[in-house]
Amino acid sequence: MSRIKAVDILAGGFVVLIGVLAIVESTSFDMGTSRRIGPGYFPFYVGMLMVLLGIAIAVENLWARTSSDFGWSLPPMRSPLLILAAVAAFAVMIERFGMFPSIFAAVFLGSLADTNTAIWQKLAISVAVPVVCVVIFKYGLSLNVDVIRWRP
Amino acid sequence: MKDLLTTTRRQLLSLVGAAAMTAAVSAPALAQTGDYPNRPITFICAFPAGSGADTLVRYFANAIQEATGHTIIVDNKPGAAGTISAEYVARSDPDGYTVYVHSGFSTAVNYSLWNNPAIDPRTDLRGVAGINEQPFFIVVGVDSTIQSIEELNAYLLAEGENATYGTSATSGRLLAAQYLSELGATPTEVPYRTGIEMVPDVVNLAVDFAVTDPVTAMVQAREGRLRVLATGSGSRMDIAPDVPSLTEYGMTVDQVGVWAAWVPAGTPDDVVATLAEMFGTVMQEQETQDFLRTMGGVPWIATPEEVDQRMRENVEQGAFLVDLAQLPRN
Amino acid sequence: MSDFASNLALGFSVAFSWQAMWYCFVGVSLGTFIGVLPGIGALAAIALLLPLTFGMEPAHALIMLAGIYYGSNYGGSTASILLNLPGTPSSAVTCIEGYPMSQQGRAGVALFMTAIASFIGSICGMLIMAIFSPPIAALAFSFSAPEFFSLMVLGMVAASTLASGSPLKGLAMIGLGLILGMVGRDLYSGLLRFSYGVDQLYEGLPLVAVALGIFGLPEVIKNAGQITGRTVEARSISFASMWPTRDDWRRSWGAMFRGTGLGSFFGALPGTGGLLASFMSYATERRVAKDPSRFGKGAIEGIAGPEAANNAAVQTAFIPTLTLGIPGDIVMAIMLGALTIHGIQPGVSVINNHPDLFWGLLVSFLLGNFLLLILNIPLIGLWVRILAIPYWVLYPFIIAFICIGVYSVSNSVVDLYVLMFFGVLGIVMNILRFEPAPLVLGLILGPMLEENLRRSLTLYRGSYTVFLTRPISALFIGIAVLILAWTIYGMFRARARRRAALAAGEE
Numbered sequence: 001m002s003r004i005k006a007v008d009i010l011a012g013g014f015v016v017l018i019g020v021l022a023i024v025e026s027t028s029f030d031m032g033t034s035r036r037i038g039p040g041y042f043p044f045y046v047g048m049l050m051v052l053l054g055i056a057i058a059v060e061n062l063w064a065r066t067s068s069d070f071g072w073s074l075p076p077m078r079s080p081l082l083i084l085a086a087v088a089a090f091a092v093m094i095e096r097f098g099m100f101p102s103i104f105a106a107v108f109l110g111s112l113a114d115t116n117t118a119i120w121q122k123l124a125i126s127v128a129v130p131v132v133c134v135v136i137f138k139y140g141l142s143l144n145v146d147v148i149r150w151r152p
Numbered sequence: 153m154k155d156l157l158t159t160t161r162r163q164l165l166s167l168v169g170a171a172a173m174t175a176a177v178s179a180p181a182l183a184q185t186g187d188y189p190n191r192p193i194t195f196i197c198a199f200p201a202g203s204g205a206d207t208l209v210r211y212f213a214n215a216i217q218e219a220t221g222h223t224i225i226v227d228n229k230p231g232a233a234g235t236i237s238a239e240y241v242a243r244s245d246p247d248g249y250t251v252y253v254h255s256g257f258s259t260a261v262n263y264s265l266w267n268n269p270a271i272d273p274r275t276d277l278r279g280v281a282g283i284n285e286q287p288f289f290i291v292v293g294v295d296s297t298i299q300s301i302e303e304l305n306a307y308l309l310a311e312g313e314n315a316t317y318g319t320s321a322t323s324g325r326l327l328a329a330q331y332l333s334e335l336g337a338t339p340t341e342v343p344y345r346t347g348i349e350m351v352p353d354v355v356n357l358a359v360d361f362a363v364t365d366p367v368t369a370m371v372q373a374r375e376g377r378l379r380v381l382a383t384g385s386g387s388r389m390d391i392a393p394d395v396p397s398l399t400e401y402g403m404t405v406d407q408v409g410v411w412a413a414w415v416p417a418g419t420p421d422d423v424v425a426t427l428a429e430m431f432g433t434v435m436q437e438q439e440t441q442d443f444l445r446t447m448g449g450v451p452w453i454a455t456p457e458e459v460d461q462r463m464r465e466n467v468e469q470g471a472f473l474v475d476l477a478q479l480p481r482n
Numbered sequence: 483m484s485d486f487a488s489n490l491a492l493g494f495s496v497a498f499s500w501q502a503m504w505y506c507f508v509g510v511s512l513g514t515f516i517g518v519l520p521g522i523g524a525l526a527a528i529a530l531l532l533p534l535t536f537g538m539e540p541a542h543a544l545i546m547l548a549g550i551y552y553g554s555n556y557g558g559s560t561a562s563i564l565l566n567l568p569g570t571p572s573s574a575v576t577c578i579e580g581y582p583m584s585q586q587g588r589a590g591v592a593l594f595m596t597a598i599a600s601f602i603g604s605i606c607g608m609l610i611m612a613i614f615s616p617p618i619a620a621l622a623f624s625f626s627a628p629e630f631f632s633l634m635v636l637g638m639v640a641a642s643t644l645a646s647g648s649p650l651k652g653l654a655m656i657g658l659g660l661i662l663g664m665v666g667r668d669l670y671s672g673l674l675r676f677s678y679g680v681d682q683l684y685e686g687l688p689l690v691a692v693a694l695g696i697f698g699l700p701e702v703i704k705n706a707g708q709i710t711g712r713t714v715e716a717r718s719i720s721f722a723s724m725w726p727t728r729d730d731w732r733r734s735w736g737a738m739f740r741g742t743g744l745g746s747f748f749g750a751l752p753g754t755g756g757l758l759a760s761f762m763s764y765a766t767e768r769r770v771a772k773d774p775s776r777f778g779k780g781a782i783e784g785i786a787g788p789e790a791a792n793n794a795a796v797q798t799a800f801i802p803t804l805t806l807g808i809p810g811d812i813v814m815a816i817m818l819g820a821l822t823i824h825g826i827q828p829g830v831s832v833i834n835n836h837p838d839l840f841w842g843l844l845v846s847f848l849l850g851n852f853l854l855l856i857l858n859i860p861l862i863g864l865w866v867r868i869l870a871i872p873y874w875v876l877y878p879f880i881i882a883f884i885c886i887g888v889y890s891v892s893n894s895v896v897d898l899y900v901l902m903f904f905g906v907l908g909i910v911m912n913i914l915r916f917e918p919a920p921l922v923l924g925l926i927l928g929p930m931l932e933e934n935l936r937r938s939l940t941l942y943r944g945s946y947t948v949f950l951t952r953p954i955s956a957l958f959i960g961i962a963v964l965i966l967a968w969t970i971y972g973m974f975r976a977r978a979r980r981r982a983a984l985a986a987g988e989e
Contacts, residue, residue: 011914015654022661025676035944036340039668039675042932046660053654060650080703080909083881084902087699090885091898099886106885107878113706117874125875129882141516143890144227200892207820230892232684233667265672316941342940343669345933348815358626358941482667482674482681 012058019050279459284449366448496842513553590724603790607797659924695904749795
């Protein structure tokens with residue numbers, strides 16, 4: 001119960017923040033007239049709604065009268081960073097080097113997120129996945145992507 | 153010449169093929185010397201796979217492949233109303249292996265829709281061959297009391313801002329803007345994403361009139377839901393010979409979308425000539441002409457020079473119309 | 483009625499020719515397998531295979547394409563249930579209950595019920611299409627901007643109760659979805675909003691990247707390195723283990739029929755289609771359940787209802803497409819394109835001029851759905867075995883499939899950065915306990931909501947009363963208000979109970 005409270009306040013703040021962003025963006029656009037509302041109208045009111053919702057979410061459980069333990073920690077960062085790096089590697093490489101190298105790199109980076117496997121397992125899977133992908137997507141579905149190319 | 157080519161042909165069709173899906177084995181993407189083409193040619197389509205425009209691009213890819221035996225691949229690069237694909241083609245190697253099959257009018261108009269256009273289609277692209285000309289149409293619901301363009305004119309002038317009209321696509325907005333400016337009327341615009349999305353509101357008479365693409369106009373008119381009052385082209389088009397043009401009513405309106413093929417500006421003359429010949433062969437076929445008519449256009453057989461000339465005119469016209477319609481530049 | 487019988491006979495003669503049956507089979511089986519791959523949904527599948535149909539008879543081409551369409555819908559639920567990877571927005575709903583069931587080792591049951599619900603939804607949808615095609619087609623014309631606006635409002639209000647936690651958080655996620663839906667070019671003014679200088683967002687956020695980002699990536703991140711084995715032993719996969727219990731059946735029957743009704747209705751409305759139907763069906767099941775607290779933790783009726791709804795909608799979506807030439811969604815638009823290539827212009831005349839095509843297609847749905855059932859029940863065992871693969875082998879495949887799936891939609895690297903962005907957002911949402919499903923709904927309905935609001939105000943002279951003076955619109959608004967009132971009442975009642983319990987504890 002106590003943890004939920006800290007999370008709710010953060011969650012409310014998050015929603016308020018998005019609402020404020022929307023309102024800020026809406027100010028650079030015209031609000032229009034009642035018959036022809038402009039591009040700023042909808043973002044402004046949705047933004048206002050978000051601010052109100054955010055406040056409501058934050059205070060919703062304040063009345064529950066539980067201890068004010070704000071204990072809250074970030075989850076471990078290794079796995080998120082490596083998996084995101086995997087996607088980034090694919091994004092950077094796919095149009096330069098083609099399907100095989102980009103998937104190899106992505107999978108190898110991704111496999112580092114698992115600390116329980118040996119290096120030979122990581123390398124084996126990094127070769128196996130691109131092979132399977134090339135078979136399915138290139139030869140199976142004739143996806144229009146080169147297997148290997150060189151345009152750095 | 154064909155026999156010298158060693159590229160594998162794409163094994164299309166055959167239903168066993170569908171199950172196993174034997175695919176094109178693309179040759180290495182290295183520039184090779186020798187006769188053009190000696191590896192697959194890629195057609196760039198600015199719309200998502202499966203869209204109406206994609207259908208047209210794939211028709212030509214397929215027809216040219218069948219007629220010449222060269223492998224043609226279609227690559228969809230949708231985004232930013234064709235800006236992404238136009239830039240991609242303009243920046244490709246000028247070797248004739250990357251061909252842009254798209255609407256020249258919208259490429260030209262895009263040049264005026266951005267503060268810093270990625271390319272200048274007049275100098276960064278080189279025309280290869282014409283494909284078709286497509287006008288937009290002015291329509292009303294079939295239950296509307298308005299029977300002709302004269303009655304519409306009178307109605308709009310009388311009603312002022314109370315009158316409403318639907319538009320779809322940038323081409324629709326531009327045609328509407330020029331028509332209304334010539335007429336001097338100021339009805340209120342209601343934009344829609346596609347012509348088809350607009351149909352129920354036109355049929356229900358929720359909007360007084362609409363400007364829509366040829367496919368929607370022709371199909372829905374045939375189904376007895378819409379009445380086509382006028383075409384935006386300078387003269388009557390042979391897909392709809394009964395529909396008058398606005399010029400017949402003394403208005404200076406001549407807007408025709410053109411589809412054509414382009415390559416990057418630096419492509420050598422002989423490569424352009426070879427490509428133009430491929431398109432020319434297919435354009436002569438009756439089947440192609442019938443297909444282009446069902447897509448709502450009139451076949452446009454044009455030389456590379458004519459395509460370039462049309463692009464220059466379209467860029468100029470586009471700039472004028474974008475200002476007239478007061479569309480913003482992003 | 484004798485017309486109907488002779489039409490049906492014609493349909494059977496077309497659909498049960500050897501060739502047609504073969505194309506139908508190829509279509510549904512390709513659809514199933516492609517649908518299972520995350521991100522490669524019906525759209526990509528049909529687009530990839532469209533060129534193959536150029537040389538075929540129009541009826542056969544349509545039968546095969548339709549087979550791919552509903553086949554991939556079938557397959558799409560599989561990845562959602564097993565791996566929390568929704569390939570299409572409407573299977574995002576299936577994730578809510580399907581993935582928890584899978585984690586409890588009941589993946590087989592969930593997949594089995596999906597197959598049954600999809601079958602029932604499809605068959606009923608098909609029958610409705612056969613009998614009520616003309617009146618349903620007319621429905622499309624009685625809907626104008628105010629009706630669509632009110633319908634979207636109703637859908638969103640109903641969907642806010644999807645979140646297993648607070649309805650306020652559900653509403654906030656819909657709001658976030660609405661804001662994200664504004665990214666890109668504004669239809670009215672032509673201006674770019676919320677694009678922050680990224681021109682590639684001109685046409686809005688790529689849906690597949692968003693859905694796989696907020697559902698798929700956080701799941702992979704959470705599990706990588708944490709799980710060595712999975713919940714299922716390969717040995718334990720028997721027919722018995724996938725057979726739903728009596729309790730499961732009891733809960734699911736009603737859900738399936740309610741879902742079918744909703745799906746048939748929404749499918750016939752152009753533009754909303756299966757997505758709204760799935761969300762509405764899920765919300766309905768939560769409303770009618772005796773014990774709503776089971777939801778979010780693997781309640782089977784939360785799969786059965788939406789799956790039936792989605793599949794019924796898939797069938798009835800053919801009505802506006804074929805009879806009015808107004809496609810309900812992008813996939814239907816592609817089908818229209820396929821017809822055009824064969825020189826057939828869609829419209830009411832399709833039924834009159836090409837009765838073989840219309841009725842043949844209809845009967846092929848019947849055949850196709852039987853084939854799907856026969857194909858899928860044995861496959862469940864295979865799919866469940868995916869979970870028996872060690873996770874260190876499985877998750878690299880998932881990463882690769884997600885990347886390729888997202889990239890292949892429009893060959894755009896920017897879409898991959900969008901995927902990463904939403905992966906991060908998904909993690910943040912996980913930590914803050916927000917549910918992703920309402921966001922997806924808001925994102926898709928957002929542009930339609932805004933456009934129909936603006937359209938209504940322009941067409942009806944700037945007056946908000948139009949939403950209450952038009953009867954169909956007023957009905958939707960009325961239902962939305964009732965749901966909202968009920969939800970607020972429920973929140974206060976829950977708080978009162980909690981206080982009472984707290985007070986009792988202090989004494």
